[in-house]
Amino acid sequence: MSEHNVLYDAPGPRTRRLTLIVSVVAALGLAAIAYFFVYRPLADQDQFSMEKWGPLVDPGNENFKLLWGRIRDGFVKTLTAAGLAILTSLVCGTALAVLRVQLKALRRRQFAGAGRVAAAALRGLAWVLNAVTRVCVEVFRGTPVVITIVFVWLGLPELGVDFDNVLWYLVVGLTIYNMVVIGEILRSGMEGLPTGQAEAANALGLTSFQTTRMILLPQAFRIMLPALISQLVVVLKDTSLGFIIGYEEVLRVSNQAIQVLNNPIQMYAVIGAIYILVNYALSRLAVYTQHRLARGRKTRALPAERPPAAVAAEVEVGGSLT
Amino acid sequence: MSVLVDRFDVFAGGFWLTLQLCVLAAIGALLLGTVAAVMRISPVPPLRWLGTAYVTVFRNVPLTVVFFFSAFGLPTLGSSADFLRIPGLTAVFNRLGIDLPYFRFAIIALSLYTGAFVCEALRSGVNAVPPGQAEAARAIGLTFTQNLRHVVLPQAWKAAIVPLGSVIIAMIKNSAIAGFFGVVGDLSNSGVDMITQDQEPVIPTMIGIAIGFLVMTVPLGLLLDWVERRRAVAAR
Numbered sequence: 001m002s003e004h005n006v007l008y009d010a011p012g013p014r015t016r017r018l019t020l021i022v023s024v025v026a027a028l029g030l031a032a033i034a035y036f037f038v039y040r041p042l043a044d045q046d047q048f049s050m051e052k053w054g055p056l057v058d059p060g061n062e063n064f065k066l067l068w069g070r071i072r073d074g075f076v077k078t079l080t081a082a083g084l085a086i087l088t089s090l091v092c093g094t095a096l097a098v099l100r101v102q103l104k105a106l107r108r109r110q111f112a113g114a115g116r117v118a119a120a121a122l123r124g125l126a127w128v129l130n131a132v133t134r135v136c137v138e139v140f141r142g143t144p145v146v147i148t149i150v151f152v153w154l155g156l157p158e159l160g161v162d163f164d165n166v167l168w169y170l171v172v173g174l175t176i177y178n179m180v181v182i183g184e185i186l187r188s189g190m191e192g193l194p195t196g197q198a199e200a201a202n203a204l205g206l207t208s209f210q211t212t213r214m215i216l217l218p219q220a221f222r223i224m225l226p227a228l229i230s231q232l233v234v235v236l237k238d239t240s241l242g243f244i245i246g247y248e249e250v251l252r253v254s255n256q257a258i259q260v261l262n263n264p265i266q267m268y269a270v271i272g273a274i275y276i277l278v279n280y281a282l283s284r285l286a287v288y289t290q291h292r293l294a295r296g297r298k299t300r301a302l303p304a305e306r307p308p309a310a311v312a313a314e315v316e317v318g319g320s321l322t
Numbered sequence: 323m324s325v326l327v328d329r330f331d332v333f334a335g336g337f338w339l340t341l342q343l344c345v346l347a348a349i350g351a352l353l354l355g356t357v358a359a360v361m362r363i364s365p366v367p368p369l370r371w372l373g374t375a376y377v378t379v380f381r382n383v384p385l386t387v388v389f390f391f392s393a394f395g396l397p398t399l400g401s402s403a404d405f406l407r408i409p410g411l412t413a414v415f416n417r418l419g420i421d422l423p424y425f426r427f428a429i430i431a432l433s434l435y436t437g438a439f440v441c442e443a444l445r446s447g448v449n450a451v452p453p454g455q456a457e458a459a460r461a462i463g464l465t466f467t468q469n470l471r472h473v474v475l476p477q478a479w480k481a482a483i484v485p486l487g488s489v490i491i492a493m494i495k496n497s498a499i500a501g502f503f504g505v506v507g508d509l510s511n512s513g514v515d516m517i518t519q520d521q522e523p524v525i526p527t528m529i530g531i532a533i534g535f536l537v538m539t540v541p542l543g544l545l546l547d548w549v550e551r552r553r554a555v556a557a558r
Contacts, residue, residue: 006456007474008365008466015365023368041399142491142539143532144498147510151528154517158524233382240384244502251386264394272379272387279382 042265053266067257074253075274081167081239081249085174086232092175093182097220098212100137100187103130105208140180146241149173153245170242178235185227189220225293229286233279240275250274325522326530332516336509337534342415343428343508344494344538350433351493355440362445365466373441380438385431385496389503392431393424424504432500436493443489447482448474484553487546494538509534 011019058064106126111119140148152173156163163169193216201211221228243252254267261267326333361373380388451474459473501511513531516522 006453007363007460007469009460011365019366019368023366027368038399045398138540138543139532139536142495142536142543144495144510144535146498146502147513147528147531147535150510150514151524151532154524155528237382237384240386241499243386251384251390264390265398268387268390268394272383272391275384275387276379276382280378283382 070253071250074248074250078239078249081170081242082236084171086235088175089178089182092179094186096179096183097186100133101190101212103133137180140176145177145238148177149241149245166245166247169245170247174235174238182231185224186220189224190216193219226286226290229289233282236279325526332512333530333534335507336512339508340497343497343500346415346429347432348490350429351436351440354433354437355444358437358441359444363448377438377441380435385435385499388435389431389499392427393503396427428500428505432493432497439489443485444482446485447478450481451477484546484550491539491542
């Protein structure tokens with residue numbers, strides 16, 4: 001449903017006037033509440049003083065340059081971690097999606113030419129491999145990403161893998177979680193394609209792997225692009241968990257600054273605004289891509305019935321949450 | 323692996339507290355999200371702006387920042403979230419009533435953050451209702467509220483169940499962060515404490531924590547898959 005205008009008639013002059021009056025009254029009421037319950041307690045504690053805000057907004061302040069330099073460094077580190085994590089999760093996620101699709105195809109095969117015992121053994125093997133990957137996916141998708149990150153951070157040294165930079169623990173933790181998510185996005189994209197695509201590829205004599213690589217995967221990437229961009233927002237937000245394991249990203253840097261400047265509210269407001277700005281831009285990009293894709297599909301007059309994957313992608317864009 | 327057996331009571335207690343946190347935060351998020359969704363589709367422009375602003379802010383900010391705000395901002399405002407000490411609820415969820423406010427702060431942070439996603443899930447449900455339904459309702463003279471109550475929302479719920487479910491699953495996973503923001507004794511906090519203070523072996527303990535979360539998330543996920551598949555068959 002195309003939102004508004006379908007649910008109600010366009011308001012007439014009287015309703016508009018009424019709306020305006022009620023809105024103004026409500027706004028005044030809200031302003032009063034905000035004044036007494038937010039502004040007054042904050043003002044009483046000098047939260048609006050230049051001492052608290054100065055380092056963040058006043059270029060003349062002695063700490064301004066130093067602080068924003070630190071914030072910039074922290075943000076670069078946030079972006080580094082997010083960039084590395086999204087790159088590795090894309091690569092690993094694609095591999096995982098291909099693996100799962102291949103295993104599914106393998107499970108359907110009867111291995112008729114291999115003799116009865118060997119065929120049964122091969123079918124069993126295919127079933128086991130399929131089950132193992134399925135369980136791995138469910139486990140890593142169902143575990144909180146914080147827990148995965150902490151697990152990697154505390155667990156890898158125990159297993160003899162010692163990174164000298166804490167960045168890598170964060171990247172590995174984020175990758176484990178997001179490769180599974182991206183793998184599932186791509187897999188559902190491939191399975192949502194019209195079956196004629198794979199059938200035509202088979203008819204041309206392409207092997208199952210060639211079919212996946214040359215026919216299914218490119219289309220799945222295209223359909224799922226909005227969902228993938230939304231996942232990028234998720235990764236960017238999740239890098240803020242790095243502060244728990246001591247990675248010096250923007251949130252941890254601001255925490256250190258708060259120890260000195262003692263202005264938590266002001267600092268988090270600014271950091272939050274930076275995050276909103278970047279992530280909002282990315283979300284807009286996802287919506288824009290989705291519109292572009294929808295338009296492309298329309299002009300080329302493909303079947304009116306959209307593959308379920310496209311619908312799923314729209315839902316995903318609606319909720320880009322961890 | 324003996325830690326899983328020896329310290330079972332700690333894991334069970336942590337699981338129970340995390341479950342409480344999730345139930346309460348889910349209720350809060352559903353309430354907030356429904357209000358925000360109605361605001362976003364309402365005929366009153368300022369309400370629409372307010373709803374959109376809320377969703378934009380909380381969808382794009384990391385949950386950690388929201389947690390920092392509730393853990394530092396609310397005390398500065400002189401509040402320890404006492405309004406959550408609802409008489410009947412504190413009897414069941416005793417953490418709500420204690421003097422340490424961090425459990426209540428965690429509920430507020432999780433509800434605020436998840437509410438934005440609930441709003442989007444509901445809106446996607448409303449968008450899935452064929453426009454003819456709302457047009458027909460308007461044609462027979464139903465007002466906006468009647469239209470929502472009798473025609474659109476009953477159908478929107480059905481389409482919104484699967485996205486709502488994934489939002490709730492994500493919220494359960496996000497609740498792990500609460501343990502790093504002052505909530506004592508939930509799954510993540512007690513698990514990390516066992517490792518850092520009691521020197522329990524890392525890997526078995528982490529597996530125990532993961533199992534605690536998987537017990538909540540995996541069945542819910544399978545249930546959603548089942549609902550989705552049934553819907554797909556019915557639609558065919």
